[in-house]
Amino acid sequence: MNLILLDKEDFVGQHRVRLSGRRQEHIVNIQRATIGDELRVGKLNGLLGTGEIVRLDEDGLEIEIQLEQQPPTPLPITLLLALPRPKMLKRILQSVSSLGVKKIYLLNSYRVDKSYWNSPLLQPEKLTEQLMLGLEQSRDTVLPEINLCPRFKPFVEDELPEISRHTLSYVAHPGAETACPHSISQKVTLAIGPEGGFIPYEVTKLQNCGFLPIHLGERILRVETAVPVLLSRLTP
Amino acid sequence: MNLILLDKEDFVGQHRVRLSGRRQEHIVNIQRATIGDELRVGKLNGLLGTGEIVRLDEDGLEIEIQLEQQPPTPLPITLLLALPRPKMLKRILQSVSSLGVKKIYLLNSYRVDKSYWNSPLLQPEKLTEQLMLGLEQSRDTVLPEINLCPRFKPFVEDELPEISRHTLSYVAHPGAETACPHSISQKVTLAIGPEGGFIPYEVTKLQNCGFLPIHLGERILRVETAVPVLLSRLTP
Numbered sequence: 418m419n420l421i422l423l424d425k426e427d428f429v430g431q432h433r434v435r436l437s438g439r440r441q442e443h444i445v446n447i448q449r450a451t452i453g454d455e456l457r458v459g460k461l462n463g464l465l466g467t468g469e470i471v472r473l474d475e476d477g478l479e480i481e482i483q484l485e486q487q488p489p490t491p492l493p494i495t496l497l498l499a500l501p502r503p504k505m506l507k508r509i510l511q512s513v514s515s516l517g518v519k520k521i522y523l524l525n526s527y528r529v530d531k532s533y534w535n536s537p538l539l540q541p542e543k544l545t546e547q548l549m550l551g552l553e554q555s556r557d558t559v560l561p562e563i564n565l566c567p568r569f570k571p572f573v574e575d576e577l578p579e580i581s582r583h584t585l586s587y588v589a590h591p592g593a594e595t596a597c598p599h600s601i602s603q604k605v606t607l608a609i610g611p612e613g614g615f616i617p618y619e620v621t622k623l624q625n626c627g628f629l630p631i632h633l634g635e636r637i638l639r640v641e642t643a644v645p646v647l648l649s650r651l652t653p
Numbered sequence: 654m655n656l657i658l659l660d661k662e663d664f665v666g667q668h669r670v671r672l673s674g675r676r677q678e679h680i681v682n683i684q685r686a687t688i689g690d691e692l693r694v695g696k697l698n699g700l701l702g703t704g705e706i707v708r709l710d711e712d713g714l715e716i717e718i719q720l721e722q723q724p725p726t727p728l729p730i731t732l733l734l735a736l737p738r739p740k741m742l743k744r745i746l747q748s749v750s751s752l753g754v755k756k757i758y759l760l761n762s763y764r765v766d767k768s769y770w771n772s773p774l775l776q777p778e779k780l781t782e783q784l785m786l787g788l789e790q791s792r793d794t795v796l797p798e799i800n801l802c803p804r805f806k807p808f809v810e811d812e813l814p815e816i817s818r819h820t821l822s823y824v825a826h827p828g829a830e831t832a833c834p835h836s837i838s839q840k841v842t843l844a845i846g847p848e849g850g851f852i853p854y855e856v857t858k859l860q861n862c863g864f865l866p867i868h869l870g871e872r873i874l875r876v877e878t879a880v881p882v883l884l885s886r887l888t889p
Contacts, residue, residue: 419873489870489871489872508877511875512874512875512877512878515872515873515874515875515878516872516878516882517872554873554874554875555872555874556871556872556873557872599835600835635725635726635792636751636752636753636791637655637790637791637792638748638751638752638790638791639747639748639751639790641744642748642751642752642881645881645882645885646752646881646884646885647885648882649881649882649883649885650885650886
């Protein structure tokens with residue numbers, strides 16, 4: 418936790434917040450901070466700044482805050498990701514959020530195990546929890562927007578053209594002819610398949626929607642590794 | 654497992670191997686392959702090719718193999734990594750191995766918990782196991798070389814100059830003046846600190862050895878995310 422992320426409900430005055438639970442525990446037991454100490458804070462979807470601990474007792478922790486700094490620039494990449502298995506989804510959401518992606522679509526695909534769609538992790542508050550962990554890690558405040566798309570075909574036909582409009586659109590596909598380009602200055606929509614990849618039908622559907630298949634070389638990477646590799650390569 | 658990795662001991666003839674245990678289980682239960690089916694195989698530190706299952710009984714599995722393809726080109730990056738906590742080390746070793754790094758130094762640093770050095774995961778055969786998982790994932794055969802460096806100062810003073818000679822040397826350091834460059838065509842030595850980063854003394858020691866501090870933007874990434882991001886950005 419490199420940033421204490423503050424929500425509306427934390428505020429007890431214009432410049433004062435009261436925290437308890439996980440964040441208090443982290444501040445007191447991990448950061449070992451006490452009254453008078455300064456912390457990095459940020460308001461969810463708002464500014465970053467610093468806070469001074471002014472009260473610490475059994476009711477919780479109070480911090481006087483000063484917010485003046487803009488959050489980091491978002492990554493200009495919209496991510497379409499075939500729904501990974503829950504354990505991996507957690508890690509990927511944290512990593513993607515920490516990298517600055519602000520629009521995520523979790524997509525069905527032939528090789529996505531149907532049971533994944535019943536995971537309790539897909540409840541909105543659980544998804545938000547993982548994304549917030551990424552923000553706390555990377556010192557960002559802007560919560561990514563996340564959408565569940567459990568039906569591939571209607572999503573790609575009816576919604577994707579609008580989502581990917583005015584962007585360069587790529588689908589990561591081992592064996593593609595084109596190598597993943599470097600440092601794209603335009604906005605990008607990037608589709609990443611499940612372990613084992615999108616099936617040819619799905620790749621064709623994405624191509625019909627203007628997506629160019631790109632590869633990362635001869636090596637086949639796990640989705641978890643391919644995601645940061647692709648995002649890193651595509652951003653300026 | 655996108656590749657069945659074969660060791661010397663597996664060979665029962667010039668073109669025939671016998672497998673049991675984990676690989677047999679994977680082939681039979683996960684890949685659901687049977688007699689006559691073709692598999693991708695590779696000889697550890699040797700060529701890649703295909704194999705046909707010719708026998709399958711309670712003694713194991715026999716495959717007739719043809720090896721003719723070179724393994725993928727290694728990544729021209731030597732990686733110095735402050736020893737991560739064991740659970741993360743496992744994942745990082747797999748990911749680094751799958752990305753094609755062939756020289757890894759696990760390094761002590763002020764912020765590395767001393768207990769990590771006692772982890773059973775640091776036994777050579779356990780490290781090799783994780784690296785092999787990376788090779789099987791990425792369809793590579795060349796086992797990375799891994800070195801343990803539990804003493805920072807003597808390593809940096811006495812061994813690192815020779816290791817990093819004739820390479821561009823970078824140390825990932827949030828807050829550095831220089832941004833991580835793109836697509837370096839020369840050989841690179843890359844040092845990545847622990848969660849929380851190298852301490853200033855350590856950065857100075859690395860700078861004295863010719864390492865340039867580089868950053869990845871305002872965001873602070875977990876080591877696990879920073880590793881593929883840095884490797885991806887630096888390679889051509």
